[in-house]
Amino acid sequence: MAHAAAPVVTRDEEVRRAYAADASGLVLVPDGVARPTSADEVAALLAEASSAGTPVTAAGGQTSTTAASISDRGILLSLRAMPRIIDVDPVARVARVEPGVLVGELKRACAAHDLLLAPDPTSEEECTVGGAVACNASGARSLRYGATRPHVRALRVALADGSIVELRRTALEKNTVGYALAHDPVDWFVGSEGTLGVIVEVELGLLPLPERVVGLAIPFATEPAALRFVVAARDSRAVYPRCIEFFDVLALAIAREAEGSRDWAMGAQAFVYVEDVPPPGIDSALDEWLALAESHDALVDDVRVYDGETALREARRVRHSVPARMNERGAARRAHGGRKVSTDWAVPYGSLAPMIARARALADEARVPQAVTYGHAGNGHPHQNFIAHDADELGRIEQVVEATLREVIALGGTVAAEHGIGKLKRKWLPLQMSPLQVRTMQAVKRELDPAGILAPGNVL
Numbered sequence: 001m002a003h004a005a006a007p008v009v010t011r012d013e014e015v016r017r018a019y020a021a022d023a024s025g026l027v028l029v030p031d032g033v034a035r036p037t038s039a040d041e042v043a044a045l046l047a048e049a050s051s052a053g054t055p056v057t058a059a060g061g062q063t064s065t066t067a068a069s070i071s072d073r074g075i076l077l078s079l080r081a082m083p084r085i086i087d088v089d090p091v092a093r094v095a096r097v098e099p100g101v102l103v104g105e106l107k108r109a110c111a112a113h114d115l116l117l118a119p120d121p122t123s124e125e126e127c128t129v130g131g132a133v134a135c136n137a138s139g140a141r142s143l144r145y146g147a148t149r150p151h152v153r154a155l156r157v158a159l160a161d162g163s164i165v166e167l168r169r170t171a172l173e174k175n176t177v178g179y180a181l182a183h184d185p186v187d188w189f190v191g192s193e194g195t196l197g198v199i200v201e202v203e204l205g206l207l208p209l210p211e212r213v214v215g216l217a218i219p220f221a222t223e224p225a226a227l228r229f230v231v232a233a234r235d236s237r238a239v240y241p242r243c244i245e246f247f248d249v250l251a252l253a254i255a256r257e258a259e260g261s262r263d264w265a266m267g268a269q270a271f272v273y274v275e276d277v278p279p280p281g282i283d284s285a286l287d288e289w290l291a292l293a294e295s296h297d298a299l300v301d302d303v304r305v306y307d308g309e310t311a312l313r314e315a316r317r318v319r320h321s322v323p324a325r326m327n328e329r330g331a332a333r334r335a336h337g338g339r340k341v342s343t344d345w346a347v348p349y350g351s352l353a354p355m356i357a358r359a360r361a362l363a364d365e366a367r368v369p370q371a372v373t374y375g376h377a378g379n380g381h382p383h384q385n386f387i388a389h390d391a392d393e394l395g396r397i398e399q400v401v402e403a404t405l406r407e408v409i410a411l412g413g414t415v416a417a418e419h420g421i422g423k424l425k426r427k428w429l430p431l432q433m434s435p436l437q438v439r440t441m442q443a444v445k446r447e448l449d450p451a452g453i454l455a456p457g458n459v460l
């Protein structure tokens, strides 16, 4: 149980408003804000909240696109005042951190030891490790390294009743004890979106930094050619992609502006960004990439190469400019009842081209302006960013998205590949999960949070 006093809960209007928005476009003003500086303070606050039946929603960088990190019920528990990197151990290749450290900052601390923190959400300079774990965040490089989950070695979690549990993955290679869903409690909390406990410490596994990474931006005269190239790159044994990202013609326009090169690849209708990371001892596959691009009708004279850390950082900045710009456009429509609507669906990568074509047809049929479409094509995972100019258009866009998601599910896909369900996508959970699966999740929630105080409205 907790050994510290609970932190002050601020009721100040200005402070409450400062924590009322995330990247979802919604505004939910909490009744109070708590900013604990230690795990014990978190636990004390939860113990009090459980007794009083006060809802508590954990928040990190509040970059959630699904309104998961905001609430107008009870206390908003910001973990940003717990930003410590406790230890980076270059021998054991692990980092131990408090939940409020920014992912980008931890990544740089690990790189100083020649180690790679693999999870790389595009929002890494604004989002926290606690938030990335709670959302099981992915990124472009998840194509090679997986999402956040496999990199989480251990967690300390403050439960709803104010107790703190320490959870560590086992090294078992075989195990037949009990139900698989109970084998590894670390997995209960990764991706639980603040609904099962508050993560107060994280231990992450690290990888050796790759010796050389080369990025290539490859333009194409047509979208279908670009998407055929994505599948070929994924299937090829001659190249070593750690990410394969697609940008449609609208995303290309934003990227050109961000890069300050308005005349780059003027004949292009799409481009694909890849990063090549050959296994140790094997040379960069630059020539193989160019040959593959040429055989898929790329505009090879306009290919851009990003070689070296500074150039790669610039490529990342340009990549980030697309969702960031779309967030700005969405925010500008808030006063009119509009906002950005972002899809997060994914399908098996071989089905990506027909699914994007179908999604575009559904938008056309509903006379909704086409979404800016970009993202993790190598995983069959594009984001469609629609801008709803007003409440009426928002309703029509949501109908288009729901029709799209039904087709995604029919193709064996998911409605939310990396941003989670939060509050905004809860209505779409039953498209993918059976009533039995939902009841099982509800039973886990009841067991860990019997008073239902944690992040009400998220997921379930």
Ligand SMILES: Cc1cc2nc3c(=O)[nH]c(=O)nc-3n(C[C@H](O)[C@H](O)[C@H](O)COP(=O)(O)OP(=O)(O)OC[C@H]3O[C@@H](n4cnc5c(N)ncnc54)[C@H](O)[C@@H]3O)c2cc1C
Residues within 6 Å of the ligand: 022, 023, 057, 058, 059, 060, 061, 062, 063, 064, 065, 068, 069, 079, 099, 120, 121, 122, 123, 126, 127, 128, 129, 130, 131, 132, 133, 134, 135, 136, 137, 138, 139, 140, 192, 193, 194, 195, 197, 198, 199, 200, 323, 324, 327, 418, 419, 455, 458
């Ligand atoms: C421009 C932009 C680009 C993005 N790109 C990506 C991307 O490439 N990949 C991706 O996966 N996501 C992306 N996202 C979504 C989001 O940034 C990530 O999911 C991010 O990891 C959330 O971290 P955060 O610290 O902002 O968490 P928040 O938004 O503050 O919270 C997210 C969820 O985690 C819970 N939470 C936060 N901290 C804790 C804690 N300590 N304990 C328990 N629960 C907690 C909250 O209750 C909430 O449910 C993007 C968002 C933006 C705005």
